[in-house]
Every structure is written in structure tokens, then in C-alpha cells.
Amino acid sequence: MSMTNANFPMDAEGRTYHVGIKHGELANRVLTVGDPARAIILSLLLDGVDRENTPPKTVPANLFSYSSHRGFLTITGAYKGVPVSIVAIGMGVSMMDFFVRECRAVVDGPMVIIRFGSCGSLSDATVGDICVPFGSYLVQRNYDYFSGDIATAAATSKPYHMSKVFEADPEITQTLMKNMSGLLGKEHVWSGINATADSFYSSQGRQDNNFVDVNQELFTDLVEYEPNTTTLEMETFILYHLAKSSTTASMAAWATPQEDGVVSTHKYDKHSIRAGACMMVFAQRKTNAFIAKGEVARVEPLAGKAVFDSLVEIAL
Ligand code: R1P
Ligand code: URA
CATH class of the missing domain: 3.40.50.1580 (Nucleoside phosphorylase domain)
Known part of the structure; x- marks a missing residue:
């Protein structure tokens, strides 16, 4: 996988460096977990899933899923007709940082994230x-x-x-x-x-x-x-x-330090x-x-x- 842009690396398809997702693959509403097994169990709750015939430990066939080379698993479908994603991130503060920033980079508009x-x-x-x-x-x-x-x-x-x-x-x-x-x-x-x-x-x-x-x-x-x-x-x-x-x-303009050099959230x-x-x-x-x-x-x-x-x- 070759990447461009050292500041925010993405591959030729527009996939992010660690989570591995691109525009169109992630919903604005995201449920995030640590354990990929938990992500798969929760994916059985999504619309149109054939619970009887989905083999254990397998993402249901009707859902989008992407496993990244760094251990992130993204699953996208709908719940009660509303698009939602599940992302398993592994453990620790760095993994949460990768997840939030790279997901934010490929989704347009407001997001709701629940861990x-x-x-x-x-x-x-x-x-x-x-x-x-x-x-x-x-x-x-x-x-x-x-x-x-x-x-x-x-x-x-x-x-x-x-x-x-x-x-x-x-x-x-x-x-x-x-x-x-x-x-x-x-x-x-x-x-x-x-x-x-x-x-x-x-x-x-x-x-x-x-x-x-x-x-x-x-x-x-x-x-x-x-x-x-x-x-x-x-x-x-x-x-x-x-x-x-x-x-x-x-608001992005605020992210540049103002005259007094202060960026205030x-x-x-x-x-x-x-x-x-x-x-x-x-x-x-x-x-x-x-x-x-x-x-x-x-x-x-x-x-x-x-x-x-x-x-x-x-x-x-
Ligand atoms: C440690 O066993 C892990 O479990 C907890 C901690 O935050 C840490 O990631 O969360 P998860 O069950 O989501 O991984
Ligand atoms: N996860 C943690 O981080 N700590 C615990 O004690 C249990 C689960």
C-alpha cells in the first residue's frame, strides 16, 4: 500500500493509513468498541441480517466490512433504517486517537460517536x-x-x-x-x-x-x-x-492561533x-x-x- 501526504497519509484510493477507510464507507453515527468479537456480535443487531445462517465470528454477508492491516475492523449497515457503523479499535489512548481523527477525515457533516x-x-x-x-x-x-x-x-x-x-x-x-x-x-x-x-x-x-x-x-x-x-x-x-x-x-479558522497566539476550545x-x-x-x-x-x-x-x-x- 503506497501512501501520499506525510501530514495525513492516505493511499491512492483515499484510504487512511491505520483505520483503512475511505469516503462513503463510514456512517455519521458510529458505535466504537475495543474487541473485534464484540463488534461482530453487535453487527447481528443491524437491519436485514440473517441471524440463523450467519456463521459464528463472521460479519453478516449483507453488511460492508473492512479489516485494516493495523487491526481496526469497520462494519457499516443500518439500524431501524438509519445508517450506522461499528468500529473495533483495539486498546489504548493512541488507538482511540487514530480512530477519531481518521474517521473524522472521511465523513462529511456532523458525527455522533458512542463507545x-x-x-x-x-x-x-x-x-x-x-x-x-x-x-x-x-x-x-x-x-x-x-x-x-x-x-x-x-x-x-x-x-x-x-x-x-x-x-x-x-x-x-x-x-x-x-x-x-x-x-x-x-x-x-x-x-x-x-x-x-x-x-x-x-x-x-x-x-x-x-x-x-x-x-x-x-x-x-x-x-x-x-x-x-x-x-x-x-x-x-x-x-x-x-x-x-x-x-x-x-470554525476551522479558529484552529489557527489568533493574534494573541492563543487557541481556545x-x-x-x-x-x-x-x-x-x-x-x-x-x-x-x-x-x-x-x-x-x-x-x-x-x-x-x-x-x-x-x-x-x-x-x-x-x-x-
Ligand atoms: C483492557 O482489557 C481493555 O478493556 C477495556 C479497556 O478500555 C481496554 O481497552 O475496553 P474494551 O473492552 O473496549 O477493550
Ligand atoms: N478494562 C480495563 O481497562 N480495566 C478493567 O479493570 C477491566 C476492563
Whole structure:
């Protein structure tokens, strides 16, 4: 595959470098997941799918699909007659960044993006419950802290950094809460704030004697920093952050620093991407319980239906 334009590489067909999609292949409404197997299970909910005769682990024959050389899987079809896409992105903040930017580059007009992932729970939400975070912050390992003598580092800084909270689109959050509660029962649906971590291990407070992580107090620090912290996962913050940084064509001029050299996202009252997220609790971090496969199989299609119902209910 040969690419042109080092600034934003695309091949001769107009396919993006990592996600591998081009104009016309992605809908304005996108459900994004981490796991490609989850994407395929959710694709069975789309219009016109022959559920009886679709072989397991296979994208239904009537849907568009594209698997990129970097592990992204895009599936496009319709739900209740409205065009929608599902994109599996893998894991971590970089993958979310590739996905949001490359999808935005090949779709015209406003977009709605909802992430449906899995998470660890710091609240009373238990395995199989759904959390719908109305905001998210980033938890990053402070790499400098680990560069020399830990006692010296401890005197001047903390081992983990927390960013400011970025908000989800309030209408998407409310719609997800309503539709999730309708399908799963109110008692299984939780609101709150998400913490997106740059590791599944150290910056999510997991104890690992093979490394110096200085994270024994991390849960306490997170809840002290943001008392509404309910979930820990690895992508949502970037989605909310990029939605807030997204521009429309008429606003693109703002992206150039103004006379005072300042670019302020607060000057935007409207963005080209609106985003929300929800996540299944896989790990209950207070009791140390981990979800069983059967429970994932029960919750995934129900919660997936609630996400699709929400995606098509939101006006572009
Ligand atoms: C870690 O196991 C992965 O699971 C969560 C985390 O964010 C991370 O990507 O989400 P997904 O189930 O969407 O991958
Ligand atoms: N995904 C995460 O990132 N953390 C968990 O604990 C479970 C799923």
C-alpha cells in the first residue's frame, strides 16, 4: 500500500493509513468498541441480517466490512433504517486517537460517536452492570518520577498525574441512561465519572511485584481528586477530549492561533463530533470479582441494543 501526504497519509484510493477507510464507507453515527468479537456480535443487531445462517465470528454477508492491516475492523449497515457503523479499535489512548481523527477525515457533516467498552469498577456497580460516564479524566504514570531515586521524587511530585475532567455530550448521556435502564433495569445502570488510564496495570492500581509502581494509594488519590470516580478503562477520555476539540468547517479558522497566539476550545460553542460512552463492569476492584463469559454474552447484546437505540435517537 503506497501512501501520499506525510501530514495525513492516505493511499491512492483515499484510504487512511491505520483505520483503512475511505469516503462513503463510514456512517455519521458510529458505535466504537475495543474487541473485534464484540463488534461482530453487535453487527447481528443491524437491519436485514440473517441471524440463523450467519456463521459464528463472521460479519453478516449483507453488511460492508473492512479489516485494516493495523487491526481496526469497520462494519457499516443500518439500524431501524438509519445508517450506522461499528468500529473495533483495539486498546489504548493512541488507538482511540487514530480512530477519531481518521474517521473524522472521511465523513462529511456532523458525527455522533458512542463507545461501548468494558471497565473496572471503583463504586458499588458490580460485574455485568453498565456505567454511563458523564465525564472522564486521564490518569497518567508520571514517568519522570521513576527516573531516579524514588525518595527524592516523592518529595517533589506524585507518581501519577490526573488531567481535568472532559464532559460527554449531555443529551447522549441522558439518552444512554434512559435506554440502558429500560433494557437492563435501573438498578444495573450507573452514572458517574470515568478515569482513563495509560496502563491496565500500574495506573489502574493493580499490584505487580515485578515492577516499581508506587500505586498502593492510587484508588484513594483518584476518589479524593474526583469523588464521582466510578470506572477505570483505557480510551474514553480521548474520545471526550477530541469531541471537545473538534471543529466544523466554519470554525476551522479558529484552529489557527489568533493574534494573541492563543487557541481556545472554549470559543467553540458547537463541535463537529458529539460523543458519549458506556461500559460493562468486567472487574469489580473493591471485591476483586471478575465477570464470567456467560454474563458477558447475556449483557452485550442488550446493552448494544440500547446503544444503537440511542445512536439513532440523537439528531445529527
Ligand atoms: C483492557 O482489557 C481493555 O478493556 C477495556 C479497556 O478500555 C481496554 O481497552 O475496553 P474494551 O473492552 O473496549 O477493550
Ligand atoms: N478494562 C480495563 O481497562 N480495566 C478493567 O479493570 C477491566 C476492563
